[in-house]
Amino acid sequence: xxxxxxxxxxxxxxxxxxxxxxxxxxxxxxxxxxxxxxxxxxxxxxxxxxxxxxxxxxxxxxxxxxxxxxxxxxxxxxxxxxxxxxxxxxxxxxxxxxxxxxxxxxxxxxxxxxxxxxxxxxxxxxxxxxxxxxxxxxxxxxxxxxxxxxx
Amino acid sequence: xxxxxxxxxxxxxxxxxxxxxxxxxxxxxxxxxxxxxxxxxxxxxxxxxxxxxxxxxxxxxxxxxxxxxxxxxxxxxxxxxxxxxxxxxxxxxxxxxxxxxxxxxxxxxxxxxxxxxxxxxxx
Numbered sequence: 508x509x510x511x512x513x514x515x516x517x518x519x520x521x522x523x524x525x526x527x528x529x530x531x532x533x534x535x536x537x538x539x540x541x542x543x544x545x546x547x548x549x550x551x552x553x554x555x556x557x558x559x560x561x562x563x564x565x566x567x568x569x570x571x572x573x574x575x576x577x578x579x580x581x582x583x584x585x586x587x588x589x590x591x592x593x594x595x596x597x598x599x600x601x602x603x604x605x606x607x608x609x610x611x612x613x614x615x616x617x618x619x620x621x622x623x624x625x626x627x628x629x630x631x632x633x634x635x636x637x638x639x640x641x642x643x644x645x646x647x648x649x650x651x652x653x654x655x656x657x658x
Numbered sequence: 659x660x661x662x663x664x665x666x667x668x669x670x671x672x673x674x675x676x677x678x679x680x681x682x683x684x685x686x687x688x689x690x691x692x693x694x695x696x697x698x699x700x701x702x703x704x705x706x707x708x709x710x711x712x713x714x715x716x717x718x719x720x721x722x723x724x725x726x727x728x729x730x731x732x733x734x735x736x737x738x739x740x741x742x743x744x745x746x747x748x749x750x751x752x753x754x755x756x757x758x759x760x761x762x763x764x765x766x767x768x769x770x771x772x773x774x775x776x777x778x779x780x781x
Contacts, residue, residue: 542678546671547706549713551721563722572724573709577679580705589683595704600729601771602712605722 517587518656519628522618528583529615530637535570535578540608543571554608570606572645579634579647582614592627592654603643606636612644613637619648628653660717663746665710667702672740675706701737707764708732711753714746715768729753732766 537555544550552559553569560568576598606612616634630653636644669689676687681703684691692700711732715724729752736757738744744763745756752768 539678542674543709546675546678547709547713548665549709551716553721563720565722569721571709571712572715572721573712575712576705576708577681580679580681584680589681591684593683594685595734597734598704598708598729598732600708600732602724602727602729604725 514586514588516590517584518590519630519653520656521587522621522630522653524618524621526618527615528617529585530613531582531585531615532611533578533581533585533614533636534611535574535606535608537568537608540568540571540574543574547573549573565605566607567610568608570608570612570644572602572605575600575602575636575645575647578612578614578636579616579632579645579649582616582634582636583632585614590654594652595649596629596652597650599648601643601646603636603645604638606638606644611639624652627655659748660714663710663714664743665746666743667706667738667740669700669740672700672702672706675703679703679705681705697737697739699739701739704734707734707738707755710744710746710755711764711766714753726770728769728771730767730769732764734764736761736763738763 540554544554553563554571555568557567614636616632619633620631622629630651632649634647634649638644673687676682685695686700686703689700743758747754752766754762755764757763
């Protein structure tokens with residue numbers, strides 16, 4: 508059984524407006540970036556070429572901004588799994604300073620609203636990814652549809 | 659104006675994305691399960707589509723230029739299925755993704771915003 512399948516689900520009963528998740532440390536490794544580029548086809552050299560990154564003024568290869576939504580999801584589901592039926596309805600994404608591959612990032616989230624809908628709830632989470640200096644790498648406001656807990 | 663970006667995914671990539679993102683929702687990675695849902699088959703992860711959008715945003719230039727950009731009101735309007743071709747293109751307000759019939763499956767507005775500090779305040 509995979510690690511994710513063993514994780515406890517994050518249920519509506521576990522959520523309330525103001526609940527915070529994290530901060531948790533996450534490192535995006537070169538292997539993860541290599542897999543990212545293989546899957547998406549987005550293979551810009553700044554993601555893997557240290558020399559090119561330094562020439563561009565970066566400390567090292569940058570974490571693709573396209574990885575932000577994954578990190579945002581991890582900010583509130585790092586120790587849990589989503590129940591089947593949970594879906595993302597929308598997002599607002601602000602791209603900040605580039606994160607650096609292999610260096611720690613901090614992910615955190617807060618539930619900012621919950622609204623009743625037929626058979627599910629609209630849950631809005633404000634997720635942040637920050638670098639070692641506390642600068643915002645990205646901020647993702649996620650509008651999720653959460654399945655009602657089974658009785 | 660940025661050039662259009664065409665993308666096709668397949669089940670193997672979607673399953674690999676599920677491992678990378680740790681989002682192994684069967685709706686994305688289990689064709690047998692997904693066939694019996696209202697979607698009729700697996701659908702791509704929303705965060706993988708965001709990755710396509712960021713590639714289009716950079717437009718072949720340095721992805722550093724995305725710093726300070728705000729992608730707002732991003733909405734997943736229809737499912738994205740493996741084996742089909744999708745095109746990311748600019749709109750008056752921002753960006754959209756179209757399926758092979760020209761239907762919009764994703765839309766978002768785009769603007770250059772102020773940088774935020776670590777406390778969520780505009781610098």
